[in-house]
Amino acid sequence: MTIFLDRRPLPRIAVVMLAAVLLLAGCASGAARATYETSASPGPEAGAEGSAANGVAADGGTVAGAPADESADAPAEAVPGIDLAAHSPADPESPWVVVNKRVAVDPVDYEPDLTTVRGYLVRPDVAPDLTALLSAAEADGVHLTLRSAYRGYSKQASVYESWVAQLGRAQADAVSARPGHSEHQTGLAVDVGGSSRPACDFEPCFGDTLEGRWVAEHAGSFGFLVRYTPENKAVTGYAPEAWHLRWVGRDLAGYLSETGLSTLEEVFDVPGGDYGR
Numbered sequence: 521m522t523i524f525l526d527r528r529p530l531p532r533i534a535v536v537m538l539a540a541v542l543l544l545a546g547c548a549s550g551a552a553r554a555t556y557e558t559s560a561s562p563g564p565e566a567g568a569e570g571s572a573a574n575g576v577a578a579d580g581g582t583v584a585g586a587p588a589d590e591s592a593d594a595p596a597e598a599v600p601g602i603d604l605a606a607h608s609p610a611d612p613e614s615p616w617v618v619v620n621k622r623v624a625v626d627p628v629d630y631e632p633d634l635t636t637v638r639g640y641l642v643r644p645d646v647a648p649d650l651t652a653l654l655s656a657a658e659a660d661g662v663h664l665t666l667r668s669a670y671r672g673y674s675k676q677a678s679v680y681e682s683w684v685a686q687l688g689r690a691q692a693d694a695v696s697a698r699p700g701h702s703e704h705q706t707g708l709a710v711d712v713g714g715s716s717r718p719a720c721d722f723e724p725c726f727g728d729t730l731e732g733r734w735v736a737e738h739a740g741s742f743g744f745l746v747r748y749t750p751e752n753k754a755v756t757g758y759a760p761e762a763w764h765l766r767w768v769g770r771d772l773a774g775y776l777s778e779t780g781l782s783t784l785e786e787v788f789d790v791p792g793g794d795y796g797r
């Protein structure tokens with residue numbers, strides 16, 4: 521999908537075709553998600569970014585078979601322009617760095633500068649939008665809470681290895697990200713929760729809560745993506761997580777919203793899907 525390297529706005533027809541591909545990819549994989557995030561051990565943070573789409577094939581490459589939508593008659597200029605080369609998808613210092621099961625943080629033990637928002641560590645450039653997001657939710661009467669944020673390499677390694685010891689590597693991959701493969705290590709990702717149905721924190725039902733619906737509607741306005749959705753799991757390699765928000769800044773979030781794209785992998789033509797080995 522190299523067309524995303526182009527700096528020009530996507531033609532409407534390309535957007536429609538890609539949306540069709542995403543739908544096909546999402547429907548093709550029906551793996552159930554393990555509900556492990558509230559497990560007592562090794563802790564609620566264990567799989568916040570690590571809920572593998574176990575069994576999800578990284579086979580989203582059905583572009584050639586996607587039918588063209590003849591109703592795609594909107595002018596190309598309706599899609600906003602953005603300089604997609606403004607920030608690197610490979611540099612861990614970049615707000616647009618892509619980290620997934622195929623692509624680890626480089627260097628793998630990278631540690632970002634950090635600051636604190638409501639007791640949780642995030643990169644300083646995330647803090648203003650995160651604070652604004654939480655305040656806006658509160659103003660709407662939605663009690664959104666932070667449940668997890670930065671998680672370092674050594675912490676992720678110990679969590680992952682504890683799962684390997686308990687379950688073996690294959691099952692560990694289904695419940696915890698391998699060290700170096702978690703967005704939480706970049707300081708750009710947070711997990712949110714709510715008070716209306718606390719039992720749904722870190723659970724699939726979070727998406728149906730008052731807080732989950734608010735996040736789905738408003739996160740993009742504050743520069744965040746709901747990174748893992750039912751529609752994009754074949755591309756991201758992760759099962760849906762309605763609570764995992766990845767900050768990319770408002771410009772890119774707006775671009776994704778306008779184009780209908782939902783993954784950084786597609787925008788920056790970065791490999792996704794499950795682990796390569």
Ligand SMILES: [Zn+2]
Nearest residue numbers: 568569711764
């Ligand atoms: Zn997370």
